[in-house]
Amino acid sequence: MFRAKAYPTNYIQEPGILLQTGEWVQKFGSQPLIIAGPTAWSKAGPQISASLLQCEIDFQLETFEGHCSDEELQRLLSKVQPETDIVIGVGGGQCLDTAKLIANHLKVPIINVSTLASTCAASSALSIVYTPEHVFVRLEEFDRCPVAVLVDPDLIREAPLRYLTAGIGDTLVKWYEAYPINEGTFKNAKTMAGLKMAELIRDMLFEYSEDAVIECQRGETGVALRQVIDCNILLAGLVGGLGSHTCLSSGAHAIHYGMTIIPDMHEAYHGELVAYGLLCQLKLEGKSDEELTELIQFYQKINLPVSLFDLGMKSIDEDPLRQAAAKTCLPGSSIHRLPFPVTEEMVYDSFIYIHQLGQKLQYV
Ligand SMILES: [Zn+2]
Numbered sequence: 001m002f003r004a005k006a007y008p009t010n011y012i013q014e015p016g017i018l019l020q021t022g023e024w025v026q027k028f029g030s031q032p033l034i035i036a037g038p039t040a041w042s043k044a045g046p047q048i049s050a051s052l053l054q055c056e057i058d059f060q061l062e063t064f065e066g067h068c069s070d071e072e073l074q075r076l077l078s079k080v081q082p083e084t085d086i087v088i089g090v091g092g093g094q095c096l097d098t099a100k101l102i103a104n105h106l107k108v109p110i111i112n113v114s115t116l117a118s119t120c121a122a123s124s125a126l127s128i129v130y131t132p133e134h135v136f137v138r139l140e141e142f143d144r145c146p147v148a149v150l151v152d153p154d155l156i157r158e159a160p161l162r163y164l165t166a167g168i169g170d171t172l173v174k175w176y177e178a179y180p181i182n183e184g185t186f187k188n189a190k191t192m193a194g195l196k197m198a199e200l201i202r203d204m205l206f207e208y209s210e211d212a213v214i215e216c217q218r219g220e221t222g223v224a225l226r227q228v229i230d231c232n233i234l235l236a237g238l239v240g241g242l243g244s245h246t247c248l249s250s251g252a253h254a255i256h257y258g259m260t261i262i263p264d265m266h267e268a269y270h271g272e273l274v275a276y277g278l279l280c281q282l283k284l285e286g287k288s289d290e291e292l293t294e295l296i297q298f299y300q301k302i303n304l305p306v307s308l309f310d311l312g313m314k315s316i317d318e319d320p321l322r323q324a325a326a327k328t329c330l331p332g333s334s335i336h337r338l339p340f341p342v343t344e345e346m347v348y349d350s351f352i353y354i355h356q357l358g359q360k361l362q363y364v
Helices: 017-028 038-054 070-077 093-106 153-158 161-182 189-218 223-242 251-259 270-284 289-302 318-328 344-362
Strands: 011-013 032-036 060-063 086-091 110-114 126-130 136-141 148-151
Touching: 011 223, 017 038, 017 086, 017 110, 017 148, 032 038, 032 093, 038 060, 038 086, 038 110, 038 153, 070 093, 086 093, 093 110, 093 126, 148 223, 153 223, 161 189, 161 223, 161 251, 161 270, 161 289, 189 223, 189 289, 251 270, 251 318, 251 344, 270 289, 270 344, 289 344, 318 344
Parallel strands: 011 148, 032 060, 032 086, 086 110, 110 148
Antiparallel strands: 126 136
């Protein structure tokens, strides 16, 4: 059985939309529990609480601390008031993933307020659970989709730009990862829709990303930024929602998981590692220097990493890179979805090749 989930039920991206939070809550519940990241709440909280107050809605506010983990879930669940009939998540990816776990546990609807455009967590009907030390534990899928996603593009613009560009990296890879694993196979309607959505996102990000970055730097919420926000938060979630069994991640995400064991790279964002991983994947696929250069030049325009130095490495040490290549190629890794055998040696060579090419292009 191939199941598709096209979520969320409502998605609104509009400056000032959070001043309508109360009206949205009233459509689905009356006693909200708010799970909010501290920074997110300092930015979005005044508008949300003003709106709830105006609609005479009492709410319980709990602060999200750290990672989306079972420990954090239990800590927050122990505080839930029995009358809670709706959850509001306010923040970035891990906070919203935690809020979704809570809503699912309580069997109540969830409204997500996304304050960053770095992931599609606000729209998706799944959560990624880690240990408190940020080691991947599991992916949990839900039968319920968020009933509403509210996005104020002004708040996204005011957040550090790196979140937006990392989100572009994580979203851009979807087509590149899904395309090779479906090549030459029968594609059902859901797969075709997912692939088309991924292709559309790729083209839109090429068209609008550079201008979106410029708009953020100028402090303007323009058309380009708003298009990129829709790609990163709404459309990205639809790729996996439509083609959940076929439009999957492959090389870039596998390489990202491998590189997470390199201590020097611990400060790099998920989308940044994935973006570098995509360059390595394309090298593994035998793409030409011309094609790689085109993508590297796009990365340079929006400040995505094009070398191992950009990802935080201070020197090119063989040992950690070989360990990362070994982790990338573990049995069951998504690297093996690529339609050809991939070895540790090939992955290691791709790390170095892209680094050298990126360095060369950085100084021309
Ligand atoms: Zn990702």
